[in-house]
Amino acid sequence: MTDVTRRTLRLLNLLQSRTVWTGPELADELGVTTRSVRRDVDRLRDMGYPVLASNGHGGGYQLGAGRALPPLLLEGDEATAIAVALRLAAGSGIDGLGEQAVRALAKLDGILPPSVRAEVSAITDALHVVDAHTGAGGILSSTLVTLARAVRDGVQVRVDYERADGHRATRRLEPYRVLSIQGRWYLFAWDLDREDWRTFRLDRMHEVRASTFRFTARPAPDIESYVRESISVGAYPIGARVRILRPASEVAPRIPAFAGTITADGEDACILRSGARDLTWIAMQLAWLGLPIEVIEPPELAAEISRIGTWAGEVRQG
Structure with a gap:
């Protein structure tokens, strides 16, 4: 200083x-x-x-007005870090904390110098909390800030990324959105090497470097829907599609983002798409719902549900 x-x-x-x-x-x-x-x-x-x-x-x-507020002479990075922390708090799912964080963000915006206020606004606009939940996976704040800035500025990034199987590699990406879904942060981006859209977990990123290379925005799918699908279906080797004979508005709140996606199928039914490493897990989740269903695919899921039903019917009290 x-x-x-x-x-x-x-x-x-x-x-x-x-x-x-x-x-x-x-x-x-x-x-x-x-x-x-x-x-x-x-x-x-x-x-x-x-x-x-x-x-x-x-x-x-x-x-003048506002003299009772505490003095804040913040560098841009400091103000950004505070704003990101408040945005995380707003999506934490802790009763009362979200409202307090929003109020704090409003106060922060009211006392920041115009240049820093614009920086904070641009960064937080690049962040999007889709669904709040406690128990977030650990990530570096610098990772979140770097990616949010890259989204705002429309520049490419290089990410040292570790897949679920432990394989690490450098990924060249065009970042479009940073999302928090049930406490875990994801990046939606265009993978330059694979020439396709991809979803990346921030807690699997070891290093993120923003470049100065700008990119022209591509026509993108619905980002929230794409990310939900990729983490609940695309991330697993086995996929299933089931018709649930209840309205989507009734079923959707009971399906966590990581467990599947729900789309309406008329007024009185909906389609659940889910993924897993084995059909038993999907069958058990459907049993937990306890709702009338029709298996669309794969047919082996219906056989697995019947097997579980037969086993349940043979259980005896000791």
Whole structure:
């Protein structure tokens, strides 16, 4: 922090400590000339802080509306980190915390200098919380911020990515959206090497580097639907499709994002698409729902459900 920055922060603290200060009083407190005080006041005004000045007896410098707020002289990266943390809190799923985080974001926006406010707004616009849930997977804040900035700026990124099987490789991506789904963060991007859309988990990223190479936005599918499908169906070797004889509005709240996707099939039914490593898991999930179903595919799922039903019917109380 430079001497000028320290002095500016000290000046802001002084202005908040009492209603009015004269120029000579501030100069004495800061150990500078009144001319330097005037320059520092102008610097605060350029940063967006409402410093008022009045002449005559009883006049001097004072903060305008908002003087009761704490002083915040934040660098762009610091303000961005705070905004991202508040956005995470807003999607945490903890009762009351989301509303408090939103209020804090509004207050932060009200006292930040215009240039930093624009930076924060652009970054948080690149983040999208789809569905809140507690117990988020651990990621580096720098990863989240770097990707959100890349989305905002429309630049390519290089990611050291580890797949579920442990294989690590560098991926060259055009990032389009960063999403939080039930506490886990994902990146929706165009994979330049595979020439296709892909979904990446941020907690599997070891290093993220943003480039200066801009890209032209491609026509993209519905991003939220694509990511939900990729994490609930596309991520598994076995897929299934089932018609549930209940309205989609009734069933959808009972299906976690990682368990499947729901689409309406008329007014009184819906289609569940789900994936797993074995059909038994899907059959057990359907049994947990306890709703009337029709198996569309694969036919082996119906056989697995019958097998479980037969086993359940043979269970006896000891």
